[in-house]
Amino acid sequence: MTERKASTAEIIRASLKRRYRAERRFRLYGIAAVSFGLLAVLLLLTDIIGKGHGAFRQTYVQLRVHYDPDVLGIASATDPAALALGDYEAVVRQALHQRFGAPVERAERRELSALISNAAGYELQDRLRANPALLGASETLWLLADDDIDAWFKSRGGGAEFTSRMSERKLAWVDSLLEKGEIALRFNLDFFTRGDSREPEQAGIGGAVKGSLLTLAITLLLSFPIGVAAAIYLEEFAPQNRWTDFIEVNINNLAAVPSVIFGLLGLAVFINFFHMPRSAPVLGGVVLALVTLPTVIISSRAAIKSVPPSIREAALGVGASRMQVVLGHVLPLAMPGMLTGAILGMARALGETAPLLMIGMVAFIVDIPHGFTDPATVLPVQIFLWADSPERAFVEKTSGAIMVLLAFLTLMNALAVVLRKRLERRW
Amino acid sequence: MTTAALDSASAAAAPGRHRVTELSELLTQRTTGKPFVDAAKMRTRNVNVYYGEKQAIFDVGLDIGRNQVIAMIGPSGCGKSTFLRALNRMNDTVVGCRVTGEFLLDDEDIYAPKMDPVALRARVGMVFQKPNPFPKSIYDNVAYGAKLHGLASRRIELDEVVEGSLRKAGLWEEVKDRLVQPGTGLSGGQQQRLCIARAIAINPEVILMDEPCSALDPIATARVEELIAELAENYTIAIVTHSMQQAARVSHRTAYFHLGKLIEVNDTQMVFTSPQHELTEAYITGRFG
Numbered sequence: 001m002t003e004r005k006a007s008t009a010e011i012i013r014a015s016l017k018r019r020y021r022a023e024r025r026f027r028l029y030g031i032a033a034v035s036f037g038l039l040a041v042l043l044l045l046t047d048i049i050g051k052g053h054g055a056f057r058q059t060y061v062q063l064r065v066h067y068d069p070d071v072l073g074i075a076s077a078t079d080p081a082a083l084a085l086g087d088y089e090a091v092v093r094q095a096l097h098q099r100f101g102a103p104v105e106r107a108e109r110r111e112l113s114a115l116i117s118n119a120a121g122y123e124l125q126d127r128l129r130a131n132p133a134l135l136g137a138s139e140t141l142w143l144l145a146d147d148d149i150d151a152w153f154k155s156r157g158g159g160a161e162f163t164s165r166m167s168e169r170k171l172a173w174v175d176s177l178l179e180k181g182e183i184a185l186r187f188n189l190d191f192f193t194r195g196d197s198r199e200p201e202q203a204g205i206g207g208a209v210k211g212s213l214l215t216l217a218i219t220l221l222l223s224f225p226i227g228v229a230a231a232i233y234l235e236e237f238a239p240q241n242r243w244t245d246f247i248e249v250n251i252n253n254l255a256a257v258p259s260v261i262f263g264l265l266g267l268a269v270f271i272n273f274f275h276m277p278r279s280a281p282v283l284g285g286v287v288l289a290l291v292t293l294p295t296v297i298i299s300s301r302a303a304i305k306s307v308p309p310s311i312r313e314a315a316l317g318v319g320a321s322r323m324q325v326v327l328g329h330v331l332p333l334a335m336p337g338m339l340t341g342a343i344l345g346m347a348r349a350l351g352e353t354a355p356l357l358m359i360g361m362v363a364f365i366v367d368i369p370h371g372f373t374d375p376a377t378v379l380p381v382q383i384f385l386w387a388d389s390p391e392r393a394f395v396e397k398t399s400g401a402i403m404v405l406l407a408f409l410t411l412m413n414a415l416a417v418v419l420r421k422r423l424e425r426r427w
Numbered sequence: 428m429t430t431a432a433l434d435s436a437s438a439a440a441a442p443g444r445h446r447v448t449e450l451s452e453l454l455t456q457r458t459t460g461k462p463f464v465d466a467a468k469m470r471t472r473n474v475n476v477y478y479g480e481k482q483a484i485f486d487v488g489l490d491i492g493r494n495q496v497i498a499m500i501g502p503s504g505c506g507k508s509t510f511l512r513a514l515n516r517m518n519d520t521v522v523g524c525r526v527t528g529e530f531l532l533d534d535e536d537i538y539a540p541k542m543d544p545v546a547l548r549a550r551v552g553m554v555f556q557k558p559n560p561f562p563k564s565i566y567d568n569v570a571y572g573a574k575l576h577g578l579a580s581r582r583i584e585l586d587e588v589v590e591g592s593l594r595k596a597g598l599w600e601e602v603k604d605r606l607v608q609p610g611t612g613l614s615g616g617q618q619q620r621l622c623i624a625r626a627i628a629i630n631p632e633v634i635l636m637d638e639p640c641s642a643l644d645p646i647a648t649a650r651v652e653e654l655i656a657e658l659a660e661n662y663t664i665a666i667v668t669h670s671m672q673q674a675a676r677v678s679h680r681t682a683y684f685h686l687g688k689l690i691e692v693n694d695t696q697m698v699f700t701s702p703q704h705e706l707t708e709a710y711i712t713g714r715f716g
Contacts, residue, residue, distance in 0.1 A: 240522055310559035314622070316520060318572035318629060319549035328571075329561060 048399045048406075055400025058188035058201060059150040060142040061116060061177060065095045065124065067134050077132030086128075088121035089113075092143065100173055111169055117144040119202045142186065147200040147393035149174060153183065154396075162392060191400065195366045196382065200393030203386070205401050207368040211281055211361070211376030212350060212408075214369060218285020219292060219349045224342045226289075227296030231338075234297075235304040236326050255294035262291045263358025271359060279360040279375040287355050292345035299341025303334035336423035343416040347409050353380040379405045458488065459704040460693035462682070468493040468633060468663040469514060474528035476509050476518065483509045487528075487689040489682055491633070496655060496664045498678035498695065500671060502715065505684040507667045511635050514665065515551035516544040532633070549576055552631035556638040558618035560610030560625070565602050568610040568621055569593060572629035588628050596624035597654050616647020623654060627662070634658065636666040640673060652677050671711055675699050683707045 006014075069075060071094055072086040096112050103109040120143040127141075128134050145153070148165040152174070155162040163171070177183040194204030238244045266287035270276045276283045307330050315325040356362065361377050362385065369376035377385070379401060386398040463470075467490035476484035484506045491497050491514075499507040509518070516537065518524045530537045537547050549572070560568050569589045573579045579588050589606070593599040598620045602613070610621050619639055626634055636655070640648040655664060655677045668674050674681050674695065681698040683691045683706070691704040702708040709715060 308559075310555060310557055311561065312520075313517070313553075313555055314559040314561060314625075315571075316517065317515075317548060317553035317555065318575065318625060319545050319547075319552075320575055321545045324575060333562065 048402050050399075051396055052399025052401075052403045054154050054396040055191055055403075056188055057185040058190070059145040059153045060184055060186045061145045061149070062140060062142050062182040062184075063092070063095045063099060063116070064138060064140045065091055065143075066098075066138040067091060067124070067128060067136060068094065069136055072135075074135065077128055077135040080129075083125065083129055086125065088124040089118065091124055092116055092120050100176070108169060111167055112173070114146050115149060115170070115173060117146050117199060117201045119144050119199070142184075144190075144201055145183065147391060149183075150201055151392045153185070165392075191397075195368045196364060196377070196385070197366060198364075200389075200391045200397055203394070203397055205379065205382060205404055207365060208377050208379045208382035208401070209404070211284075211365075211369050212378040214281035214372055214376060215284040215288060215356075215361075215378055216346055216349060218282055218372060219288040220342070220346055222286065222289035223292045223296050223345060227293055227342070227345075228300050228338055230293075230297050231300030231304055232326060232331070235301050236322065236330065251294050251297055255298060258354070259291045259352055260354035260358065262287055263355030265290065266355060266359045277373045277375075279363050279365070279377075280373045281369060281376050282372040283359050284356050284361050284376075284378065285372070287359055288349040288352055291352060291355060292349050295345045295348065296338075296342055299344070300334070300338045303337025303341065304330060306337060307333045336420045339423070340416045340420045343412050343419070347412045347416075350378075350408060350412070351380055351405070353384055356381050357384075379408070458689045459691040459707075460697075462488055462689065462692040463490045464492045464680075466493055467491055468495075468533065469665075470529070470531040471514075472529040474510065474513065474526070474530070476506070476513055476527075477525040478521070479523040483687050484513070485687045487684075489689055489692060491663060491665055492680065493663055494659060494661070495680060496659045496666060496678040497680045497682060498674035499665065499667045499682045499684060500669075500674050500710070501684035501690075502710065503669075504686075506687040507682075507684045508637055510684070511637055511665060511667050512553075514633070514635055515548050515553055517548075517553065519544055549629055550631055551633045551635060552626035552629065554619070554622050554626050554634065554636045554639050557642050558615055558622050560613070560618050560621050562609060562611050564607045565593075565610045565613070565621060566606040569624050569628050572625060576629055578629060592624040592628040593621075595627055595658070596620045597650065597657075598624055614647070616643050616650055619643060619647070619651055620654060623651070623658075627658070631662070633663045633665065636664065638667050638669060641669055648673070671699070683710060685710070 068091065071090045072088065074082045074086045076082060093113055096115060097103070100112060103112050123141075123143065149170075151162045152166050166174075174183060190202070191204045192209070193206040194202060195207030197203040234244060234247065266283060270283055270286060271278055276286070311329050311333065312325055315329050316322075320328065356378060360375075362381050363375060363377065364385070365375050365377050367374070383398055383401045383405065386394045386401060469491040471490070472488045474484055474487040474489075475482060487506075487510060489510075499511065501507050512518045513526050514530065514537075516526075518526055526538065532547070532551065536542065537551075561571065563571070566589055569592050570579075570585045573585060573588045579585045590599060590603075593602065598617060601617060602621075610618065613621060619642075623634075623639075639655075640651050643651065652673060655666065658664060659677075659679075666674075666678065678695045680692060681695040682689060683698065683702075683704070685706050691698065691702065691707040693703065697703075698707065699711060702711060
């Protein structure tokens with residue numbers, strides 16, 4: 001019998017080879033899948049950082065400006081009304097004429113003025129208001145260059161030099177600035193503090209970041225307490241019947257509903273029926289709270305479920321009421337999981353665009369919002385707006401804003417991980 | 428071999444099992460022995476417990492004597508734990524569980540509408556199979572119940588309760604220097620004694636123990652058994668156990684459950700030396716279980 005048939009050991013040995021081969025193959029598939037994912041992320045990051053790093057530095061031109069009372073049309077620098085009416089752009093023009101010689105033709109005059117951003121006038125006004133003694137004096141300043149100059153300066157030396165909006169004259173002027181070191185890239189703080197602008201060199205994400213923070217504050221304030229309360233009721237108090245099953249199914253379905261639907265709901269109910277302010281963080285926050293609520297409820301319920309029943313029994317066994325069991329034992333143990341869920345929900349809310357388009361947060365808003373009812377936009381919508389703009393310089397602004405958004409998302413996810421690790425208790 | 432042949436073979440190999448099936452009609456009889464005592468702490472009559480459609484306890488009547496330890500033994504699934512949990516209404520929290528019958532604690536009906544289960548559980552404490560200290564400090568574990576019921580509010584009173592309970596539980600000397608450390612950091616046996624300290628901190632009248640030693644090693648088990656014997660001087664204790672030796676060592680009376688029915692109740696010595704019922708005898712001599 002043993003001679004005709006292969007022994008068990010031999011059969012196993014023969015099949016072992018095949019099994020090991022299958023295992024190796026399976027591992028390779030896994031490594032390939034992970035590599036593909038990493039490659040995609042790497043490509044995305046390289047592209048965004050490659051395009052976006054320029055947004056954090058802006059081209060400035062050094063000029064000597066003379067605050068001439070006659071040119072400005074201001075007699076006294078202490079009179080706020082007069083200060084506001086001064087012709088600061090004329091001062092900039094005069095400084096340019098002094099530097100490059102007075103232009104002869106109209107076209108030349110226009111091109112010369114177009115070297116410097118019109119934000120320079122506002123800067124002079126701010127400086128004069130801060131220091132009235134400057135009236136009649138001169139100072140050397142780094143002034144914000146126009147976006148065409150900025151785009152050319154940043155693309156200089158690269159493969160695709162951006163010269164389509166640079167005339168011969170402009171190039172000659174810029175070359176002379178370059179020779180004397182009077183044109184340079186400097187850190188662009190304005191990118192973080194300013195609101196949106198039609199002029200790319202003046203556009204910043206300050207307004208959008210503030211809008212996002214205000215919106216998220218409302219979202220967190222609404223979705224966390226409501227979500228946790230709903231989760232506690234459903235897990236600890238609600239009877240198990242058809243009605244609660246129905247609610248559970250609906251919550252799970254809502255988590256999968258496309259967020260744009262919630263935007264339409266916001267439009268129909270909150271704007272048209274409740275007359276909430278359009279484009280305002282308070283409205284965006286309410287809509288995003290609806291978007292994140294199912295996620296928060298589901299993760300909170302999972303966190304409550306993971307609290308071992310033995311803890312509940314222990315508390316009940318010494319005569320705690322159900323409320324005391326929940327508040328004293330279940331909630332503290334479930335809190336890390338709930339917070340993690342809430343933060344991940346907030347991260348999702350931070351990245352939401354579609355529902356906010358529906359409720360008017362896509363408007364072009366220059367002013368930085370100061371309250372929950374001021375018109376505002378949010379980071380992802382700002383990215384959407386800039387990606388749509390034709391000016392070349394908005395390309396880097398778009399990528400720069402994406403970098404900031406990704407940084408916020410990474411930060412929130414890291415916070416979730418840290419909170420989970422710190423608050424997690426073993427039992 | 429055919430299935431029929433297999434059946435007859437295993438029946439021949441295990442005659443005990445064969446006899447048990449023959450004896451099944453005996454289950455319909457009344458409980459053998461002395462289920463009722465004078466001046467009992469708790470009295471139960473005609474107890475039936477259902478989990479949904481399934482009935483887990485059939486018409487059980489049993490008295491739990493004052494300052495006595497009663498052990499409940501029986502094979503897995505015989506309903507001894509279910510019966511124990513009915514004694515302080517822990518089954519209320521189980522979805523679909525229904526309890527009928529009469530339960531008296533000092534002549535008070537514990538399933539009466541006016542009886543608050545929270546108040547009841549303060550009088551009838553419980554120790555569970557798996558040590559389940561709260562993820563809090565040792566001190567807070569013991570002080571929890573006292574704080575909860577307002578038995579002690581000032582720090583000094585609480586300290587007294589904690590020390591007294593830990594001393595009664597035989598744990599004080601081991602933990603007095605680390606009361607602020609988490610209770611979950613103790614060894615299994617210490618954790619179980621901590622749970623006992625937590626239960627006695629609110630001075631219950633009855634302590635229910637659901638296989639308190641099944642997760643412990645023999646040394647820790649011996650400590651807990653000693654503790655049970657000490658506690659029996661002041662408390663009424665009902666203990667469910669899988670270990671017949673344990674029942675023999677710690678209890679005054681022993682109740683034998685089988686398939687949801689109370690088969691025999693007697694003084695422990697009587698049960699283990701001369702069981703009256705054939706099922707009891709079969710179980711304690713190890714023919715099944």
